[in-house]
Amino acid sequence: MAKKITDKVTWVGKIDWELKEFHGNEYSTNKGSSYNSYLIRDKKTVLIDTVWQPYDKEFVSRLKQEIDLKEIDYIIANHGEIDHSGALPELLREIPNTPVYCTAKGAQILKAHYHEDWNFVTVKTGDTLDIGENKLIFVEAPMLHWPDSMFTYMTGENILFSNDAFGQHFATESLYNDLVDNSELYAEAIKYYANILTPFSALVIKKIHEVLGFNLPVDLICPSHGIIWKENPTQIVEQYLKWADNYQENQITIIYDTMWNATRKMAEAIAEGILEADKSVTVKLFNSSKEDKNDIITEVFRSKAVLLGSPTVNNGYLHSLGGLIEMMKGLKFKKKSAAAFGSYGWSGEVVKQLTEEIEKCGFKVVDEGHRSLWVPDEAELSVCKEYGKEFISKL
Ligand code: FEO
Numbered sequence: 123m124a125k126k127i128t129d130k131v132t133w134v135g136k137i138d139w140e141l142k143e144f145h146g147n148e149y150s151t152n153k154g155s156s157y158n159s160y161l162i163r164d165k166k167t168v169l170i171d172t173v174w175q176p177y178d179k180e181f182v183s184r185l186k187q188e189i190d191l192k193e194i195d196y197i198i199a200n201h202g203e204i205d206h207s208g209a210l211p212e213l214l215r216e217i218p219n220t221p222v223y224c225t226a227k228g229a230q231i232l233k234a235h236y237h238e239d240w241n242f243v244t245v246k247t248g249d250t251l252d253i254g255e256n257k258l259i260f261v262e263a264p265m266l267h268w269p270d271s272m273f274t275y276m277t278g279e280n281i282l283f284s285n286d287a288f289g290q291h292f293a294t295e296s297l298y299n300d301l302v303d304n305s306e307l308y309a310e311a312i313k314y315y316a317n318i319l320t321p322f323s324a325l326v327i328k329k330i331h332e333v334l335g336f337n338l339p340v341d342l343i344c345p346s347h348g349i350i351w352k353e354n355p356t357q358i359v360e361q362y363l364k365w366a367d368n369y370q371e372n373q374i375t376i377i378y379d380t381m382w383n384a385t386r387k388m389a390e391a392i393a394e395g396i397l398e399a400d401k402s403v404t405v406k407l408f409n410s411s412k413e414d415k416n417d418i419i420t421e422v423f424r425s426k427a428v429l430l431g432s433p434t435v436n437n438g439y440l441h442s443l444g445g446l447i448e449m450m451k452g453l454k455f456k457k458k459s460a461a462a463f464g465s466y467g468w469s470g471e472v473v474k475q476l477t478e479e480i481e482k483c484g485f486k487v488v489d490e491g492h493r494s495l496w497v498p499d500e501a502e503l504s505v506c507k508e509y510g511k512e513f514i515s516k517l
């Protein structure tokens with residue numbers, strides 16, 4: 123159902139309560155998501171973004187209930203990824219000559235996805251589109267998070283249509299930030315930042331300062347996923363500046379996998395040692411084979427240090443650690459420290475292997491890690507505890 127946001131702007135997107143995986147299986151969307159599309163009715167009529175392809179027919183048929191499609195003068199494609207462009211083929215079959223405004227990269231990406239020669243109009247930062255009483259100002263935002271990404275600002279209503287930036291995978295019928303549980307909202311917003319935007323943090327800071335430099339008033343930030351920032355809308359901009367600045371809390375995260383609990387016992391003893399040495403630090407433990415990978419990544423994002431643990435199995439570490447290590451390499455966390463631990467029976471090379479991987483993740487290696495032979499007894503658990511104390515003393 124369409125939802126009126128202002129006299130001139132209506133939300134016409136899709137709330138996807140069922141979505142549990144996004145980007146294939148790369149991102150868990152336990153709280154669903156939404157694909158936000160916005161219809162602007164000024165003297166000209168403009169549609170900003172569409173929805174994911176499985177909902178294309180539903181989207182177009184609901185849009186027809188809201189407006190005669192022939193009245194749409196312009197389509198703005200802020201981003202070519204299919205969760206926002208997926209309904210363009212269905213829509214443009216009905217109104218084929220409608221201009222599609224996007225960046226030059228956006229036109230390339232849309233052509234490469236849909237193999238259609240639509241009426242593309244490419245725009246750059248500072249270009250404007252007169253829509254009657256108001257105008258739209260385009261701001262390129264390359265690599266936030268694709269090369270084609272773009273923001274669109276609407277004057278008069280003072281709305282920033284920020285596409286993926288400032289979004290959250292959070293299905294809710296309540297459209298605005300002041301109508302939802304803010305702890306839930308921020309849990310999804312930080313997960314989204316940690317898992318998607320971390321590698322682009324330097325660009326986030328640069329782009330935010332560039333946009334702030336335009337001195338445009340902002341009454342609403344309308345992202346393409348989740349809620350609209352209405353109450354103190356720039357709070358999320360300020361939060362992004364903090365997250366982008368090598369964010370960390372006084373937290374140490376211990377991530378381990380275990381076959382017969384020896385490495386788990388080590389993890390718990392190390393955690394005990396850390397807390398004995400410093401009661402102010404938050405220590406969290408996760409068995410990587412049992413916890414949501416994206417929630418673990420979010421905890422890594424919040425941490426100043428990380429410990430990775432695995433037993434040695436077939437001369438390597440357990441596979442659940444492998445996936446997380448690949449994710450951490452790609453996300454390029456900065457200014458975090460780490461070390462490895464694990465139990466072993468004979469060859470025992472995993473701690474050395476994990477330490478090498480930690481370095482490839484860009485973490486500062488604190489020390490050479492700690493190994494326990496077979497199942498740790500009380501004496502060995504005391505050694506693990508001491509290792510935890512030493513680890514935190516070296517941070
Ligand atoms: Fe980059 Fe929501 O798509």
